[in-house]
Amino acid sequence: ATATEVKKPVVIGYYLLEKDQINSYADGKTEFPVSAITPEKARMLTHINYSFLNISEEGQCALEEGTDPQMARKVFDELQGLKKHNADLRILFSIGGWSYTNDDSATVGRYRTAAASSNARQKLAQSCIAFMRDYGFDGIDIDWEYPRAEDSANFVALLKEIRRQLKQEKRDGKPAWQLTIAAAGGAFNMARTYQYLPQIAAQLDYINLMTYDLNGPWEQQTNHNAHLYGNTGEHLFENPLRALPFKPALSKKVLEQRFPSPFALTVDAAVQQYLRAGVPAAKLVLGLPFYGRAFFQVAPDKQGLYQTHATPAGDVYVGDPGLLTGCDACTARKDPRIATYADIKKLLASPLGYKSYFGADTKVPWIYNADKKIFISYDNEESFAYKVTYLKKYGLAGAMFWHLGQDDEQGSLLRSLYMHLNPETSLQGGVQYISK
Numbered sequence: 001a002t003a004t005e006v007k008k009p010v011v012i013g014y015y016l017l018e019k020d021q022i023n024s025y026a027d028g029k030t031e032f033p034v035s036a037i038t039p040e041k042a043r044m045l046t047h048i049n050y051s052f053l054n055i056s057e058e059g060q061c062a063l064e065e066g067t068d069p070q071m072a073r074k075v076f077d078e079l080q081g082l083k084k085h086n087a088d089l090r091i092l093f094s095i096g097g098w099s100y101t102n103d104d105s106a107t108v109g110r111y112r113t114a115a116a117s118s119n120a121r122q123k124l125a126q127s128c129i130a131f132m133r134d135y136g137f138d139g140i141d142i143d144w145e146y147p148r149a150e151d152s153a154n155f156v157a158l159l160k161e162i163r164r165q166l167k168q169e170k171r172d173g174k175p176a177w178q179l180t181i182a183a184a185g186g187a188f189n190m191a192r193t194y195q196y197l198p199q200i201a202a203q204l205d206y207i208n209l210m211t212y213d214l215n216g217p218w219e220q221q222t223n224h225n226a227h228l229y230g231n232t233g234e235h236l237f238e239n240p241l242r243a244l245p246f247k248p249a250l251s252k253k254v255l256e257q258r259f260p261s262p263f264a265l266t267v268d269a270a271v272q273q274y275l276r277a278g279v280p281a282a283k284l285v286l287g288l289p290f291y292g293r294a295f296f297q298v299a300p301d302k303q304g305l306y307q308t309h310a311t312p313a314g315d316v317y318v319g320d321p322g323l324l325t326g327c328d329a330c331t332a333r334k335d336p337r338i339a340t341y342a343d344i345k346k347l348l349a350s351p352l353g354y355k356s357y358f359g360a361d362t363k364v365p366w367i368y369n370a371d372k373k374i375f376i377s378y379d380n381e382e383s384f385a386y387k388v389t390y391l392k393k394y395g396l397a398g399a400m401f402w403h404l405g406q407d408d409e410q411g412s413l414l415r416s417l418y419m420h421l422n423p424e425t426s427l428q429g430g431v432q433y434i435s436k
């Protein structure tokens with residue numbers, strides 16, 4: 001490669017296939033089988049992260065209990081098969097995810113324990129690398145949401161152990177093994193490990209920022225899922241990073257400069273906080289949501305923005321699954337609070353009164369249905385254009401997104417993301433057929 005050749009931006013797509021979908025994979029009824037990742041899509045991706053593995057009771061990398069290993073192998077072989085369309089494509093598996101690792105999860109203890117001693121770390125790392133080799137993966141992504149402050153040093157030690165063992169694994173002729181994590185996209189979750197970020201980053205190829213879920217039914221007012229910039233009308237927060245026990249202590253002046261407070265919880269705020277922590281921009285990957293979040297009983301002022309709402313906030317949804325009028329898929333999934341980009345496009349095309357707006361300052365779209373008093377915050381090709389311009393401005397490695405199965409049939413979001421990241425390709429009219 002010529003010295004001047006700029007590294008291709010990464011496009012990291014999470015591929016979710018839950019246990020029951022794996023077990024019934026051969027029945028042809030899978031919602032989003034690997035075959036839905038068309039050759040064209042495979043050529044627009046640099047990484048696919050299979051979600052999720054868990055840590056077993058024995059402290060090892062494993063399929064979720066009750067997963068049929070033969071069917072899992074079929075799925076993984078199909079994922080590896082995508083490389084025939086794109087020789088540079090890397091397929092990693094992701095361990096964890098919200099359900100297995102949030103503070104109230106039944107299995108979060110396994111993560112804390114696995115990181116808490118050198119024996120446990122060595123055993124987990126060894127099992128993950130064996131799993132990776134056995135199924136032909138190209139690396140490991142850890143999606144622990146989130147290590148607590150008291151877990152942070154152990155978390156660094158775990159990453160070091162995995163990296164140490166990966167270095168021992170010969171990988172002649174194929175792309176080097178990679179180790180990545182999914183990391184907090186908001187200052188509150190970021191605060192837990194903030195002071196360890198340089199040490200965490202040193203072990204990693206990429207840090208996938210979950211710069212979404214910035215607002216949801218847990219907030220008093222409606223606001224955006226993943227707005228790039230703030231708005232003077234939105235709720236501001238005291239900056240939790242300012243209160244961290246920095247050693248040596250930072251002067252009041254430095255604290256005020258580094259951690260503006262109060263501040264708006266935005267994508268830009270998160271990226272700047274990672275950069276100020278000393279994380280190399282070239283390891284940062286900007287997370288994009290392929291889903292939107294719906295709020296109910298929302299007043300019409302400001303087209304539903306920054307209004308009170310009545311949306312059940314619990315992890316398991318209780319209430320009418322049909323609240324998001326017109327979203328049959330949401331009703332089938334029994335949760336009207338999360339709509340895929342595909343669902344949202346259908347709602348906007350329907351005669352049900354969903355109107356879309358775009359924030360001149362926040363650079364994200366939203367929907368308000370005055371008749372049904374429904375507010376939906378989401379992302380689209382327009383907000384992605386602004387986010388790609390932003391990530392290029394700060395020299396980030398590229399984009400990640402949650403998740404592949406939420407795009408529309410044609411894969412419009414992925415294509416717009418790819419084209420904005422690779423404008424030279426789009427000049428040649430469509431995805432370059434990378435034949436290798």
Ligand SMILES: C#CCO[C@@H]1[C@@H](C)[C@H](OC(=O)NCCNC(=N)NC(=O)NC)[C@@H](C)C(=O)O[C@H](CC)[C@@](C)(O)[C@@H]2OC(C)(C)O[C@H]([C@@H]2C)[C@H](C)C[C@@]1(C)O
Nearest residue numbers: 014016097098099143182210213314315316317335338402
């Ligand atoms: C990492 C993650 C996101 O987890 C999703 C769950 C946790 C889903 O979370 C998200 O979609 N989060 C979007 C942001 N992504 C992440 N937090 N993490 C991430 O992107 N990592 C790369 C939430 C909104 C959800 O639907 O949770 C419901 C209760 C509301 C829950 C927990 O019952 C659940 O319901 C379904 C939809 C049936 O899915 C399962 C899970 C049991 C699976 C296991 C969780 C999953 C994949 O839907």
